[in-house]
Amino acid sequence: MPVEITPRPMSSGERDVVELILANEFPGAVELRAQVDFVQVVAKWGIDSASVDLLVLEGAPRSPGVTGVIPVDATVMDEAASLFGEILLWAVDGYLSAIEYAWYGDEPPSTLPDIAMITIDARS
Template structure:
């Protein structure tokens, strides 16, 4: 999903590409379903990507209660 941040806003001091944070998506049963990735371009959020691990694409974004966020170091 492409994102557009409206002006005016302060730009973040971060390199273009994937933000070093991952949102792991699990089913209530604990089954690993995929991950959410945030992309940045020119100091602002530019996209949200939902990568799924099954053969069938999801029809929507996951329930936030099923997402665990981890900062990569």
């Protein structure tokens, strides 16, 4: 259940993850990259959750036809090079809407991983 927070800019870690995913080419990527400076974090997916809801402020370009998970696989590997989770970047009606950190294990992470732990593979 989302926990509303006072809207704030993305943290440097959140921004790094979003920019890493959006550095890939796919239909609508240019407009989504242009939204990054207009994004605010408006809710967390739990008190200690690393997953957050995003709101794109007025003035950012809409990315036509982009809804759902951005078509980039962002897998997270732990220090032992074992698969730890994945990052899903979501959009609704052409606007960035959430960063989801899906993890594989018992304890949910409270922060996003360092981008050095993320392997990117653009879907075709």
